[in-house]
Amino acid sequence: MRHELKICFLYLSIFPEDYEIDVEKLIHLLVAEGFIQEDEEMMMEVVARYYIEELIDRSLVKAERIERGKVISCRIHDLLRDVAIKKAKDLNFVNVYNDQHTSTTCRREVVHHLMNNKYLCDRRANKRMRSFLFFGESRGYVKTHNLKLKLLRVLNLGGFMFDCKGDVGKSLPDVIGDLIHLRYLGIVDTLVTNIPAFISKLRFLQTLDASDNDLFQGTTDLRKLTLLRHVIGKFVGELLISDATNLQTLRSISSYSWSKLNHESLINLRDLEIYDDSEWVNQRRVPLDLTSFNKLRYLRVLKLEVTTFKLSYESEEAIGFIHFIFPSLESLTLVGTILEEDPLHALQNLPRLEDLALQDCDRPKAKMRISALGFGRLRKLELFMVRLDELLIKEEAMPSLMELTLISQERATKLLIPDRLRACVRGCYVTY
Incomplete structure (x- = not known):
């Protein structure tokens, strides 16, 4: 090996x-x-x-x-896990903390359970530590002085809460701003709602995983973090990013913040989620412009939680334009979108699309159709519609389809599909 x-x-x-x-x-x-x-x-x-x-x-x-x-x-x-643990211990590669023993020389320390905060309170200083990771469900508190480990490259504290300045949660403790060698910062499910300005000091940061927290409503300034590869969280406030040539994951950003980015620098973006909610960003809502995706040649996964998104396909040239914009797209999800146009007619020509989901979308008093040979690689189609009168699928469409889910909330949808696809259908409020 x-x-x-x-x-x-x-x-x-x-x-x-x-x-x-x-x-x-x-x-x-x-x-x-x-x-x-x-x-x-x-x-x-x-x-x-x-x-x-x-x-x-x-x-x-x-x-x-x-x-x-x-x-x-x-x-x-x-x-096999026991084998890995034994070998890692022999090589002093990873130390998994327990009540009886903790290493002061191992570069990686892992805690699987809080153990009544014993580790966090009694841990001896380990100046060699480069990685600290916690895995497991928790609602314990992190004492900020225990994070004074200036050589850390990886810090994963999912499930913890930060007790700093008398305010539990909400913001990251200032001590994290001193961890200037950090490559990975995991603060999943920590109740944090604010990324302070000192995040700019973490110039080597590659991954910021702040998922499963409340909405980040304030301004998050990441413009000095030019090595960022993955940014994950719900940034409904302004998210500032400058040189983003290394960025591969961006989940999620408001349409307003998206409109302010230099899209030409996002050449390596693979996974993108754009979010809008009138409750938070109504005053600054900016309609999504299809051309803003024009440089995202390697985009694989796209999720849009937006009220309106216009896919113009009134001419054959426009259909080809869609094909040109999303040559690598494998998964597309639209959430809560009012579909004034039939999206399937344009999207059916995307060459690599395998998963398509329309969630809580509305296509009032209209039909959707898929032409012959449309969606050549599509394996999964999910349509959770508010309203849809009719779905028409031509005989030779979707040759690779494995699963078709159709749910219409307000009234039954008339489904006209080839017999070979009927075994793939899952859903309710459907008539043939």
Whole structure:
């Protein structure tokens, strides 16, 4: 087994027993740890995924969930996990804290449970520590003085709450601004609602994962973080990003903030989510312009939670334009959109689209149709509609379809589809 593959296997020892490992998170951690070298032809994230898939092929890891041919989550068998833990301990590669022993020399320390805050209160100083990770459900408090570890590259504190300046939660403690070597900052489900200005001091930061928190309504300024590769959170307030050539993941950003970005610099963006809600951004709402996606040649996943999104396809030239804008798109989700035009007619020509979902969308007093040979690679179509009178699918359309879900909330939708697709249909309020 190659050295890089061994490192990836040993790193799996950081996760608790029977833990469903999010592959995206694992990839971000491996890259931040410096275990992945960038290939001339492949980005580091692609190389890391290749290693994980090789571990799966060798039956060292089990694929748990697969979407669009990619492993989304995985697990490691208990016996193999024990092997990884023992070898990692022998090599002083990872120290998993327990009540009896904690290392003061290991560069990576992991806590799987709070243990009544014993670790956080009694931990001895480890000046060599480069990574600290917590996994598991928690609502404990982090004492800010325990985070004075200036050499940290990886900090994952999902589930904790920060007790600083007498205010629990809400904002990150100032001490994090001193962790200038951080590559990975995970603050998932920490009740944080504000990213302070000192985030600009973390010039090496690659991943900011602030998902599963409340809405970030204030201004989040990331303009000085030019090495950012993944930004995850619900930024309904203004999100400022400048040189974003390394950015691959952006979830999620308001349409107003999106309109202010330099879209030409987003050449490596793979995963994008744009969000609008009148309750928060009504005064600054900016309609999405289709041309703002024109430079996103490698975009794979797009989710739009917007009231209106115009796909113009009144001419054959316009249909070709859609094809040109999204040549790599594999998954598209529209949420809460009023569909004044039939989106299926234009989107059916996207060459790599495999998943399409319209959630809580409204197509009042109108039909949607898919022409012959439309959606050649589509495997999953989900239509959760407020209203849809009729869906017409031509005989040779969607040859790869595996699942069709159609739910109409207000009245039944007339479904005209080939017999071969009827076994794929799941849903209610449908008539044939």
